Amino acid sequence: MARYLLTRAWQSALTLLLSTIVVFFGVRALPGDPALALAGEDRSPEALEAIRRHYGLDQPLPVQFAQYVERMAQGDFGVSIRTGTPVSSMLTTALPVTVELAVLAILLATALGVGAGVLAAVRRGRPAEWVANGLALIGLSVPHFWLGLLAILYLSVATGLFPASGFVPILENPVDNLHHIVLPAVILGTGLAAIIMRQTRSAMLDSLSSDYVRTAKAKGLRPRAVITQHALRNSLIVVVTVVGLQLGGLISGAVVTEQIFGLPGFGKMTIDAVFQRDYPVIQAVVLLTATAYIVINFFVDLLYSVIDPRIRVTGDPA
């Protein structure tokens, strides 16, 4: 186990370093100049030069990179070129919004996807399965942003059931907070729910026809116990894998969803930063996303061995 953790930590560090390099040089390869964006009306060469000097943008790239890494190592994410506020304080306001959105989306998608998947497998060939399959097809093929716009149009603008945009922090007013975030979370979770549903259905069909389910029935277990304690337990590994794999998609989906619903989260911050060539913010966002991805995948791997005792976590390559 210790050896596994060590290997894993080493791999994670390498991944982080690589993503730092890619994003640092990647954003600078984009056309556009932050100095131009900042200068506004006054575009005299002197003014631009002053701005570049102020943010260290006049230095050669390797020097800029070295300075960046040095500051990062001290926990300093730098200052936003656009607003002048420290990136770390921007993150502390934006991050909770996105985390809440993503967690809620995952929870809703898992509950819905697993429930519908089990139902579709148990009621195979009956209307319940067709409905579940149909919904999954819609969930997979309709893009988030369009679904989000429709939801705003019909559920917010037309009926006023949900607010069309904006956000209330959870500590300020939990009920209001939920009211604002539930619709975006549902929209964000649709694709994931559809994928989870389909995977759960096929995994459940496998386990329902397995020998150990026959044994469970021969023991005199109720159908509900056969399904939940024997068949579903064996299908969960698939669900965990899917959620882990879809995390990247969820993060990019969050960016779009936040933009549509005007949530002041990570996604909105990223888009604004990219448009303004706000290098320190983009770098911090990407690094944080990569870290989150690595950490969550690590927990997914640990979860495997909890669900399926046959999977043992070891450091051995074999």
Added chain:
Amino acid sequence: MTTAERAGTAATVDTPVLAVRDLSVSFPTETGTVSAVDAVSLDLAPGEIVGMVGESGCGKSVTAMSIAGLLPGSARVSGSVRLNGTELVGSRESALRRVRGKEIAYIFQEPMTSLNPVLTVGRQIGEVLQIHERMSRRAARARAVELLTLVGIPSAARRVDNYPHQLSGGMRQRVMIAMAVACGPKVLVADEPTTALDVTVQAGILQVLRDLRDRLGTSILIITHDLGVIADIADRVVVMYAGRVVERAPVTDLFAHPYHRYTAGLLSASPTPGRHAGTDRLQEIPGLVPVLSTQPDACTFADRCPAADSRCRDSAPPLEVVGAGTTDHLAACWHPCPSPRSPIEEVNR
């Protein structure tokens, strides 16, 4: 107990624990109804071990599964299965659930896949006790340790927390047996319990089953295609062919004098020390097992039988008492073997 004594106890068939009468099972398919089991009857006396033998696809397992109503919903089952006089065919699911695992328990062929890979063996054994005996989880676990000891698993207190993949094949099958006998069932149905195991392990498993019969008085229906297993453990034998019972007899009688041509063929196809030594080769039965849905009103074995004539192809022979001085040796054959010699050799001659 010697084989002669075993045959003796079987002769005094008192009230059967399990009485199967004219059990038929068919499955609707796209090409029509397939009959898997056709009017099978058999009795299981208290403490008796009955072996059911036949080729793959002859309806052994379907018969076994239909006893406790474990077939999929599409199966059409008719006839009667009585457990201590209570009819099981057509009874409610809730009533059948109370029977399964408590009165009638099962052991299956492949212990690796038949045990749930993500639950400890203790939990899987305890589960039966929790539902049928309303035991607490803790009490059920303690009882699971005792049961594991009963079926001969060393250091059971440690093994109880193992997962199936941590055990050997033989141990897994012992776990299956422990699970099956947890509630002291009256009937144990063992469907090919030794087929997936090494020969040395097989002997151990058969010994466990015999012990359980002796100690707990459990009646056992053992299903196998292995005549060696039958000879080793069974009191009586039921031979099945293409969904029908073709011969039924005490084990010694059957091996001494098979009347049905199929049984005789089956025996000639199994190696016996001495008999086939030297120049003799094992006899195979020519032809293939017929497709069950096309069962004609005839002897199903007629096409492969060396003694078949027009009568065999026109009408199905009834299961009748054969041989002199016995009432419990039955065969369904118009031309039963006259002598204990291989019928195929005889006809070829």
